[in-house]
Amino acid sequence: MADRSRGDRAVTGLMLAPALLSSTAAWAGPVSASPTFGSYAVSLGLLLVTLSCGFLLARVRSRAGVAEATLRGMVAELRSKLDRAEVLVSSSNQLLVTFGGPGEEPEISGLLPTDAPVPAGRRVLGFGSWMPAGQATELEEHVARLRIRGEAFEMTVETRQGEHVAIDGRAVGGQAVLRIRCLEGHALQLAELSARHAEMQREFGRFKSLLERAPQPVWLRDTHGKISWANAAYGKAFDRPSGEEAVTAGVDLLDNPTKRDAFDALASGKLFHANVPLVSGGQKKLFDVVEVPQTAGSAGIATDMSELAGLRGDLVRRVESHRKTLDELATGVAIFQADGTLVFHNQAFGKLWRLDHAFLDAQPTDSTILDRLRAEEALPVPADFRAWKAQLQEAYRATTPREHWWHLPDGRTMRVVQTPNPEGGVTYLFDDVSERIDLESRFNALTSVQRETLDNLRDAVAVFGSDGRLTLHNPAFVQMWKLPPSELNTKPHADRVFSLCRVLHEPQEPWDLLKTAITAIPESRVPVSGRIERVDQSTIDMATVPLPDGATLVTFSDVTASVSVERALTDRNEALETASRLKSDFVKHVSYELRAPLTNIIGFSQLLADPSTGPLTDRQREYTGHVLDSSTALYAIINDILDLATIDAGNMELDLGIVNIPAAINAAVEGVRDRVTESGIALNLEVPPQIGSFVADEKRIRQVLFNLLSNAIGFSPEGSPVTLVARREADAIVFQVVDRGSGMSPEMVEKVFDRFESHTEGANHRGVGLGLSIVRSFVELHGGTVSIDSALGRGTTVTCVFPLGGGAARVAAE
Numbered sequence: 001m002a003d004r005s006r007g008d009r010a011v012t013g014l015m016l017a018p019a020l021l022s023s024t025a026a027w028a029g030p031v032s033a034s035p036t037f038g039s040y041a042v043s044l045g046l047l048l049v050t051l052s053c054g055f056l057l058a059r060v061r062s063r064a065g066v067a068e069a070t071l072r073g074m075v076a077e078l079r080s081k082l083d084r085a086e087v088l089v090s091s092s093n094q095l096l097v098t099f100g101g102p103g104e105e106p107e108i109s110g111l112l113p114t115d116a117p118v119p120a121g122r123r124v125l126g127f128g129s130w131m132p133a134g135q136a137t138e139l140e141e142h143v144a145r146l147r148i149r150g151e152a153f154e155m156t157v158e159t160r161q162g163e164h165v166a167i168d169g170r171a172v173g174g175q176a177v178l179r180i181r182c183l184e185g186h187a188l189q190l191a192e193l194s195a196r197h198a199e200m201q202r203e204f205g206r207f208k209s210l211l212e213r214a215p216q217p218v219w220l221r222d223t224h225g226k227i228s229w230a231n232a233a234y235g236k237a238f239d240r241p242s243g244e245e246a247v248t249a250g251v252d253l254l255d256n257p258t259k260r261d262a263f264d265a266l267a268s269g270k271l272f273h274a275n276v277p278l279v280s281g282g283q284k285k286l287f288d289v290v291e292v293p294q295t296a297g298s299a300g301i302a303t304d305m306s307e308l309a310g311l312r313g314d315l316v317r318r319v320e321s322h323r324k325t326l327d328e329l330a331t332g333v334a335i336f337q338a339d340g341t342l343v344f345h346n347q348a349f350g351k352l353w354r355l356d357h358a359f360l361d362a363q364p365t366d367s368t369i370l371d372r373l374r375a376e377e378a379l380p381v382p383a384d385f386r387a388w389k390a391q392l393q394e395a396y397r398a399t400t401p402r403e404h405w406w407h408l409p410d411g412r413t414m415r416v417v418q419t420p421n422p423e424g425g426v427t428y429l430f431d432d433v434s435e436r437i438d439l440e441s442r443f444n445a446l447t448s449v450q451r452e453t454l455d456n457l458r459d460a461v462a463v464f465g466s467d468g469r470l471t472l473h474n475p476a477f478v479q480m481w482k483l484p485p486s487e488l489n490t491k492p493h494a495d496r497v498f499s500l501c502r503v504l505h506e507p508q509e510p511w512d513l514l515k516t517a518i519t520a521i522p523e524s525r526v527p528v529s530g531r532i533e534r535v536d537q538s539t540i541d542m543a544t545v546p547l548p549d550g551a552t553l554v555t556f557s558d559v560t561a562s563v564s565v566e567r568a569l570t571d572r573n574e575a576l577e578t579a580s581r582l583k584s585d586f587v588k589h590v591s592y593e594l595r596a597p598l599t600n601i602i603g604f605s606q607l608l609a610d611p612s613t614g615p616l617t618d619r620q621r622e623y624t625g626h627v628l629d630s631s632t633a634l635y636a637i638i639n640d641i642l643d644l645a646t647i648d649a650g651n652m653e654l655d656l657g658i659v660n661i662p663a664a665i666n667a668a669v670e671g672v673r674d675r676v677t678e679s680g681i682a683l684n685l686e687v688p689p690q691i692g693s694f695v696a697d698e699k700r701i702r703q704v705l706f707n708l709l710s711n712a713i714g715f716s717p718e719g720s721p722v723t724l725v726a727r728r729e730a731d732a733i734v735f736q737v738v739d740r741g742s743g744m745s746p747e748m749v750e751k752v753f754d755r756f757e758s759h760t761e762g763a764n765h766r767g768v769g770l771g772l773s774i775v776r777s778f779v780e781l782h783g784g785t786v787s788i789d790s791a792l793g794r795g796t797t798v799t800c801v802f803p804l805g806g807g808a809a810r811v812a813a814e
Contacts, residue, residue, distance in 0.1 A: 095124065097178040099147050116182050117159040124180065131157050131165075142169060147176040156183070158195060212243075216304070217253065217287070219243075221297040225263055227252060228297065237280045237287075237302070253278065253289065253302055266293040275305065331431045338396065338424030340365040352414075352430050353378060366393070366426070380406045392418070395426045413437045459557045464518045466550035468494045480540070480556055494518050504534045510542065517544040518552045525552070531559075539563050601627070654697040654781055661691050661726055661733065664698060668705035669724075675713050682721040683709075691726055694733050694804060700778040701802075705735065707775050708798055712739035715796065732784070733802045740795040749788050775800065 095110040095118065106125070112118055119130055127136035135157045142153040150171035157165050166181045211218045217234035219227050227250070230243035237253065240246040254262055258276060265272040272291040277284060286309055291300035323344055326333045332349035336342055342363050350360055353373060364372075370389055373379045382388035395402055395418035406414040417429040454461050460477035464470055469491045478485055481501045488497075498511040510530050517528045529543040538560040545553040607613050608624045616624065665687055676683050705724070712722045716739045725736040744752065753776050776786045779800050790796035 095180040099176040117161040117163045217302045334428040336366045462554045659696045659698045660693045664701045671706045672709045680719045684723040686725045708737040712737050715741040735800045738797045743792045744790040
C-alpha cells in the first residue's frame with residue numbers, strides 16, 4: 001500500500017510540473033525588464049522540474065523492479081508446480097485423455113504399467129479392441145455425454161484378458177478429461193468381488209427363473225423348518241394360484257410324521273428321500289420328494305410319480321404277457337440286463353444251444369454263457385475270440401439293433417439279432433436258418449449262374465415256351481436284332497418277335513423254319529440251324545435246341561467278324577506273298593543291278609585318281625574326287641538299304657565275337673577323319689584305358705559308331721567339338737556321341753529314327769535319313785537300346801546301350 005501511495009504522488013507531481021512552469025513564467029513576466037533575474041528564475045524552475053522528474057523516474061523503476069521480481073517468483077513457483085504435476089501424472093498408474101474442442105485431437109498423457117491390458121497411445125480410444133462390446137458401447141455413451149453436457153461418470157470395466165480397469169470422466173477447465181487406471185490391491189479385489197457378485201446375482205436369477213417355471217414343485221426352508229419360498233408348481237399342487245400364496249397359507253407338502261423324519265435326516269446332514277401321497281386337483285397323487293440340507297435351511301423338489309406308477313404296473317402286466325408269447329416261439333430269445341445278467345429266456349433258446357435249465361435259472365451273465373458255449377465248441381471260431389466277444393458286448397452301449405450271422409462248427413447257421421433295450425441291456429434273437437440258407441443259396445446260385453451266363457454270352461439267346469411265347473432272353477438278343485425292350489417284357493408270341501426281326505432280314509424262309517421248330521409237337525421237335533445274311537452286311541448263324549420242359553432255346557451267333565477276318569486273312573496272305581516277292585526282287589535288283597555297276601565306278605575312279613595310270617589336270621583330279629566321293633556315299637546308302645531289308649526279312653544274323661572297344665572306336669574315327677579335318681571339328685574321345693572288350697558283331701559296332709559320328713559332324717557348326725564317350729557299367733557297355741549343333745525339337749526327336757526322315761535345315765549334313773535307323777536296328781539286334789536327348793540350341797546326345805548279358809557273353813575288363 002505504501003508503494004502504491006508513493007507512486008500515486010509521483011504521478012501527481014508529474015502532472016503539476018507544467019503548471020509550475022507556467023506560473024513561474026507568469027510571475028517572471030513583469031520583471032522581464034531585468035534579464036538576469038528572469039534567467040535565474042527560469043533556470044531554477046527547470047532545475048526543480050528536472051530533479052522532480054528524476055526522483056519520480058527512480059521511484060517508478062524501483063517499483064517496476066519489485067513487481068518484476070514478484071512476477072518472476074510466481075512464474076517459477078507455477079512452473080515448479082507444473083513439473084511436480086507432470087511427474088506425478090507420469091509416475092502414477094493412470095492414463096489421462098484430454099478432449100479439446102470440436103476437430104481437435106485429444107491429448108494423451110500419463111503412463112500405465114508395461115503389462116497393462118490397455119493399449120498404448122491413441123489405440124486406447126478404440127475401446128472395442130480391448131474390452132467387451134457391451135462395455136465399450138456404454139463407455140462411448142458416457143464419453144459423449146461428458147464432452148457435450150459435462151456429465152461426470154465412474155465405471156469399472158473388465159478387459160478381454162479378464163483384468164479390471166477403473167475409468168472416470170470429469171469436466172476440468174472447460175475440457176473433458178478421461179482417466180484410466182489399472183486397479184491394484186484392495187481396489188482390484190473390490191472390483192473382482194463386485195464382478196463376481198454381479199455374476200452370482202445373474203446366475204441366481206437364472207436358476208430362480210428356471211425353478212419358478214419348473215413343472216415339479218420346488219421349495220426352500222429357513223433354519224426353523226418353515227417354507228420361505230416356493231414356485232408356481234408348488235402352489236398348483238395345493239390348488240393355489242401362486243407359490244407366494246402357498247407360502248403365506250403355510251401349507252406343507254410333508255405331513256407331520258414325514259416332516260419329523262425329514263428334519264432328523266437334514267439335521268444330521270443327510271439327504272431326505274421319500275414317496276409322499278397328496279390329494280391335488282381332486283386326485284390322489286404320489287410324489288417322489290427329495291430334500292437336501294443347506295447352510296441356512298434346506299431345499300426340496302417333488303416329482304409326480306402317479307402316472308409312472310400306473311405305467312409301471314401296466315408294463316409289468318405287458319412284460320408277463322410278452323414272456324408267455326415269447327416262450328412259445330421257435331426263435332430263441334434271451335434278455336440280459338444292463339450288467340449282462342440273464343433275466344429271461346424262452347424254451348427255444350435252451351434247445352438251440354443245448355443248455356440245461358439249472359444253468360439258465362441261475363441267471364448267468366452274457367459273458368459266462370459265451371465262455372461255456374465256446375468251451376463246448378458251439379460258437380464260431382474267430383481269429384481273436386476276445387475281440388469278437390468285445391464286439392458283441394458293444395451292443396450294450398449301442399442305440400440301434402445289430403445283426404450277425406454265425407456259422408457254427410456243427411454246420412448250422414444262426415441269424416443273431418442284438419436289440420438294445422430302452423431300460424438298458426440287450427435282447428438276443430437266435431434263429432436257426434441253416435436249411436433255409438442252404439435252399440436259398442442253391443437256388444440263388446443256380447439262378448445267378450444261369451442269368452449271368454445268359455447275360456454275358458456274346459451270342460443272342462431267346463427261350464420260347466411251349467405256347468410259343470418269349471419267356472427268356474438276354475441283352476445280346478435285344479442288341480443284335482434292335483428290338484424294343486418294353487415290348488419284349490410283355491412276353492410276345494414268336495410271330496410278333498420274328499416280324500420285328502424281319503426288318504433286318506426280309507426273306508421268310510429262316511423265320512418259318514424257326515417257327516416250326518418252336519411250335520412243333522414235342523415228339524417231332526428236332527434241332528435246326530442255318531445262316532442269315534442281314535441287310536446291314538452282317539452274318540448271323542442260328543440254331544435251336546429243344547428243352548425238356550417243352551420250351552425251345554434259340555441262339556443267334558454273330559459270325560460277321562470271323563467271316564470278315566477269314567476273308568481279310570486270305571487277302572492279307574495273298575498281299576504278303578506279293579510283297580515278299582516284290583521285296584526279294586527289289587533286294588536282288590539293288591544288289592546285282594546297282595551295287596555291281598557302282599563297284600565298277602568306284603574302282604575306275606580310284607584308278608583314274610592313281611598317279612600310276614597317268615597324269616590328270618587339277619580339274620580332272622577334282623572331278624574324279626567328286627565322282628569317287630559320291631559313288632562311295634551312294635554305295636553306303638545301298639548297303640544301308642540292303643541291311644534294312646535283310647533285317648526286315650528276319651535274315652540278318654550277327655557275327656558275334658570279342659570286340660576290342662578302343663580298336664572299334666579308332667576304326668570308326670578313321671572313317672570320318674577326312675570330314676573332321678575339312679570341317680574343323682574338334683573330335684574328343686573319352687575312352688577309359690581299362691574299358692576292355694565285349695561280345696558283339698565288330699563290323700556292326702563300327703558301323704553304328706561311324707553313323708553316329710557322321711551324324712554329329714554333319715550337324716555341328718565349323719570349329720565346334722564332338723565328343724565320343726565310352727564306359728563300362730555293371731551290366732552294359734554304353735556309347736555316347738555328343739555334339740553342340742542346333743539341336744532338335746521334340747517333334748523332330750520323335751521322328752528321327754524313322755526311315756528316310758532327314759532334317760538338314762541349318763546343317764552341312766546331307767543324307768537320305770537312314771543312319772539312325774541303321775543304328776537303332778543294329779543296337780536292338782544286340783538286345784540294346786538307343787535314346788536321344790536334344791533340344792533346340794543346346795545340341796544333341798545319342799546314347800547306345802549294349803547289354804553284357806543274354807546272347808553276348810560278358811568279357812572281363814582288361
